[in-house]
Amino acid sequence: MPSRPKAWLSWSSGKDSAWALEVLRRQGDFEVVALLTTVNRKYDRVAMHAVRETLLRQQAESAGLPLVTVPIPYPCPNEAYETAMAAAIERAKAEGVRHVAFGDLFLEDIRRYREEKMAACDMTPLFPVWGLDTRALAREMISNGVRALLTCVNPKKLSGSFAGREFDVELLAQLPPGVDPCGENGEFHSFVYAGPMFHKPICIKKGEIVERDGFVFADVLPLSEPSPQNDAS
Numbered sequence: 552m553p554s555r556p557k558a559w560l561s562w563s564s565g566k567d568s569a570w571a572l573e574v575l576r577r578q579g580d581f582e583v584v585a586l587l588t589t590v591n592r593k594y595d596r597v598a599m600h601a602v603r604e605t606l607l608r609q610q611a612e613s614a615g616l617p618l619v620t621v622p623i624p625y626p627c628p629n630e631a632y633e634t635a636m637a638a639a640i641e642r643a644k645a646e647g648v649r650h651v652a653f654g655d656l657f658l659e660d661i662r663r664y665r666e667e668k669m670a671a672c673d674m675t676p677l678f679p680v681w682g683l684d685t686r687a688l689a690r691e692m693i694s695n696g697v698r699a700l701l702t703c704v705n706p707k708k709l710s711g712s713f714a715g716r717e718f719d720v721e722l723l724a725q726l727p728p729g730v731d732p733c734g735e736n737g738e739f740h741s742f743v744y745a746g747p748m749f750h751k752p753i754c755i756k757k758g759e760i761v762e763r764d765g766f767v768f769a770d771v772l773p774l775s776e777p778s779p780q781n782d783a784s
Contacts (some may be wrong), residue, residue, distance in 0.1 A: 552769045555579070555581055556582070556584040556650055557581070557582050557584045557646075557648045558581040558582065558583050558648065558651065559571070559584065559650070560572055560575070560583050560587065560616075560649060560651070560652045560653075560679060561588075562588045563588070563597065564600050564610060564741075565600055565654075565664070565699065565743050566699045566718060566741045566743050567654035567655075568653075568654035570692050570697065570746075570748075571656065571679045571700075572586075572614065572678055573695075573747055574679040575652060575679050576748070580771065581650060581652070581677065584617070584645075584646075584648065584778050585617045586610075586616050586617070586618050586619065587619045587633070587643075588607060588620055588621065589620075589622075589632070589634055590620045590621065590622055592623065592624060593623070593625040598623060598627070598756075599677045599703060599738075599740055600680075600684075600741070601703055601742045602702055602771060603638050603770075604620070606611055606742065607620075609753045609773065610669070610743070610749070610753060612753055613622060613753060614749055615750060619639060619643075621636060621638075622635065623635050635700075636668070640674060643674070644685075648676065649658075650676070651674055651675075651677065652676070652678070653665055653676060654679075655664070655678055655680075655681060656680060656682075656683065656688070656749040657682060657685070658735060662681070668690075685731050685733040686723075686770065688732075688733060689718075689723055689732040690723070691720070692746075693719055696745060696746035696747055697745070697746040698743065698744055698746065699717070699718040699741040699742060699744065700715060700716070700741060700742050700744070700757070700769065701718060701734075701739045701740070702740055702770075702771060703720075703766055704738070704764075704767045705737055705739065705765075706766070708730065708737065708738040709734075709738040709761065710727075711725070713739060713783065715760055740753075752764075754774035754775070755771050755772060756769060756774050757772070758770030
């Protein structure tokens with residue numbers, strides 16, 4: 552049997568990229584060989600999701616995949632982001648990878664941006680969860696064992712009281728009208744700590760909730776570590 556094309560997966564630490572990994576593995580057309588994540592180098596956290604790099608690495612280990620981190624400055628001009636990502640993509644190409652998968656759901660402008668940037672690097676983007684009904688998708692993820700916490704909430708779109716809550720059916724039932732069940736419009740971001748894409752759950756505990764830069768962040772801590780002063784970015 553011929554070998555499958557290799558792909559890297561853009562990994563945010565949240566539920567959508569985690570489910571994209573599950574879908575790619577179920578379909579079996581591509582071999583996901585690494586997770587690609589941008590990390591805020593000032594705080595050592597996943598950009599926007601504010602998840603500690605320690606937990607990010609535990610996710611990769613539980614998914615059975617190597618992790619490729621892309622350090623970016625804070626704040627990060629778009630030029631700096633694109634330069635860092637281009638260097639990472641060159642590494643992927645050197646390792647025989649010609650596809651990068653994304654967990655985008657329906658934002659056309661984001662998809663066009665990714666397609667343009669990948670084409671410029673002679674890479675092909677994959678969108679394994681694109682176009683799925685987000686209400687049905689959210690329930691499918693939960694029913695299949697995905698467990699996640701909301702780590703970042705945009706209070707302009709959703710009450711900050713949702714920060715730190717479990718992504719579960721109760722939360723879905725309480726989301727206000729107009730809020731996407733998967734947070735695709737930027738209402739919230741999440742951290743996945745259990746699901747079928749992992750060999751074992753990640754043991755965590757909830758930390759402090761802080762407001763910074765117009766967002767409400769809920770810290771997540773490895774269960775084995777003491778609770779330090781929060782520095783969510």
